[in-house]
Amino acid sequence: MLPFKKVSKIYFSPSGTTKRVVDEIAKNFELDNENYDLLSFDDSVNFDDELVIVGMPVFDGRLPKMARDRLSQLKGNNTKAVAVINYGGLGYGDALLELVDLLKENNFDVIGAASTVSKHSLFNEIASKRPDNLDMKMLNEFSQNLIEKLESGKTNEIFVSGQKPFADYVNHSFDVKCDENLCVYCNDCVYTCPVEAIEEDNPIETNLDLCDNCSLCINICSENARSFDGENYFAEKENAMENDMSRKEMEFFM
Structure with missing residues (x-):
């Protein structure tokens, strides 16, 4: 039996795809859900006896600055958390490490992490049909593995891809x-x-x-x-389309 009664979903999802990924993971727990949409929610909250699933998009290998600032106000009490970053098929840089580190700093116990793939929010031709059926199957398998880990009481340190210091934020000025x-x-x-x-x-x-x-x-x-x-947008789009466009698979860390 799971040791809590609800799932709190925290996400920043301007295009809706990160929320979709978080929702897919959360539904497997069959618990009441509470939502914190960081596009509109900007306040301090303490989380305790619940599972927290945090979903963030990736902007140039980093968490979006606004999303990071708002997430920083949310604190745990050794609260179980799942860290999810969602990127547009080109690469996720250090964003997953940044998210895991931030959650740990705010006293969350990160029991699992994932890098997931969705249609690119700026250049929609990239990963245009993601997440697809295979992605959804992998998300559901990840969720079931999380449930088994929680029910077993197993604890371990989560190590994810990324390195420090994190890159500076990029101002695209589109x-x-x-x-x-x-x-x-x-x-x-x-x-x-x-x-x-x-x-x-x-x-x-x-x-x-x-x-x-x-x-x-x-x-x-x-x-x-x-x-x-604008000129900057179309120049960056052309550059992005010249990158490695091969399929990137979701990655899971437990």
Whole structure:
């Protein structure tokens, strides 16, 4: 029998794919779920008698800075945790090590970790059909292994890929375009932007000094009016498409 009654899911998922991965893992435990969406949740919380599953996307081999800052406010009490990073098929750098280290620093007991693959959030042609059926099967197997480990009471140190010092954050400075002919001024992008880079009286424009290119406004737009644009974006896309595009498999650490 599992030693807790609920699963707390913590995630930062502008494109929705990291949340999907966390949800898939969590459902196997058949426990009540509590959600902490770091796109909107910015507060201090202490976790105790529960399992915590933390899912983060990878931005240039690092955890997104906003997500890291908000996660830093969440503390455990030797609380069991699963660390999951989700990347777009090019590589995950040191992000998994960064996440595991952060959780340990905040007094979480990391019992398992995973690097998972989903469609690239900036360049959608990369890993476009991921996660696929094989990925989902592997996630469910990982979940069952976690359940067996928890029921057995086994404890061990988790070692994951990555090295320190972590690389500096990269500022892409991509333009964000909004097609006035498609925009219906619903203001969904205004109300959900985590850095308040879009003003209610002029949602066509994006304040690029505030924007961190998380892609939430693009993914949430029901009219497909918003997209990345500009010389920097297309140059980086071309460079990304020239990288190794072979299939990257999910990795699991227990």
